[in-house]
Amino acid sequence: GAVVSQHPSRVICKSGTSVKIECRSLDFQATTMFWYRQFPKQSLMLMATSNEGSKATYEQGVEKDKFLINHASLTLSTLTVTSAHPEDSSFYICSARGSGSEKLFFGSGTQLSVL
Amino acid sequence: KQEVTQIPAALSVPEGENLVLNCSFTDSAIYNLQWFRQDPGKGLTSLLLIQSSQREQTSGRLNASLDKSSGRSTLYIAASQPGDSATYLCAAHNNNDMRFGAGTRLTVKP
Numbered sequence A: 001g002a003v004v005s006q007h008p009s010r011v012i013c014k015s016g017t018s019v020k021i022e023c024r025s026l027d028f029q030a031t032t033m034f035w036y037r038q039f040p041k042q043s044l045m046l047m048a049t050s051n052e053g054s055k056a057t058y059e060q061g062v063e064k065d066k067f068l069i070n071h072a073s074l075t076l077s078t079l080t081v082t083s084a085h086p087e088d089s090s091f092y093i094c095s096a097r098g099s100g101s102e103k104l105f106f107g108s109g110t111q112l113s114v115l
Numbered sequence B: 001k002q003e004v005t006q007i008p009a010a011l012s013v014p015e016g017e018n019l020v021l022n023c024s025f026t027d028s029a030i031y032n033l034q035w036f037r038q039d040p041g042k043g044l045t046s047l048l049l050i051q052s053s054q055r056e057q058t059s060g061r062l063n064a065s066l067d068k069s070s071g072r073s074t075l076y077i078a079a080s081q082p083g084d085s086a087t088y089l090c091a092a093h094n095n096n097d098m099r100f101g102a103g104t105r106l107t108v109k110p
Helices: none
Strands: A004-007 A010-013 A019-025 A030-038 A045-051 A067-073 A076-081 A090-098 A110-114 B004-007 B010-014 B019-025 B032-038 B044-051 B056-059 B062-067 B072-077 B086-094 B097-100 B104-109
Touching: A004 A090, A010 A019, A019 A030, A019 A090, A019 A110, A030 A067, A030 A076, A045 A067, A045 B044, A076 A090, B004 B086, B010 B019, B019 B032, B019 B086, B019 B104, B032 B062, B032 B072, B044 B056, B044 B062, B044 B072, B072 B086
Parallel strands: A010 A110, B010 B104
Antiparallel strands: A004 A019, A019 A076, A030 A045, A030 A090, A067 A076, A090 A110, B004 B019, B019 B072, B032 B044, B032 B086, B056 B062, B062 B072, B086 B097, B086 B104
16 A cells, blocks of 8 residues: 655754654655644644645644744655744644545655654 | 454444444553544544553443453443444554554444
8 A cells, every 4th residue: 555654753952953753655645735834732733734835824823933834845745843842842744645636645644753 | 563453344224223342452552442433534533542551442322342362342322323433443552663453344224
């Protein structure tokens, strides 16, 4: 089956630094990718939707200048957390969907800890 | 490595029926288990979150149970409606890792 690879699985960084998370579709072209985050003891929440070659659509309350999403190719989307702060510490996960398909494939997630 | 299985893959019921969706997982050392629905063209919508210390959660017509020892969770939908038609996914969250089932495609016929 289709595979989505997400890296890194875990990252610890200092406050003020930027962190990039990659999401790759390994055997299909991902025309749409979704980015989610989950704070401890809370539900997974959609952050943004990105279509290849277009600007991402952000959910209400998600700062687009802080969470930069790039989906420049059909196999790669990146989420960059700029000037990370401890409150950005969360579990981030991506999912991808191919053209004409409703089925979602998920990365395994990235645990971000900002000190 | 956690493996999550959902049965059935597809389900079609007449409006008004109560139904149960099943989710099983192989590694019981989970932080939580979540149920989502996915509508065509959309991302996931979170339905219910069950922490590892809990046995069930309820929201409206939805009730989700968790039995860690047997590696099972169920999502019960009461009095189904055509608007419930969607794909339902469960996800098990372990240490730094979240695994999703393949989903159950539910169709509720008027």
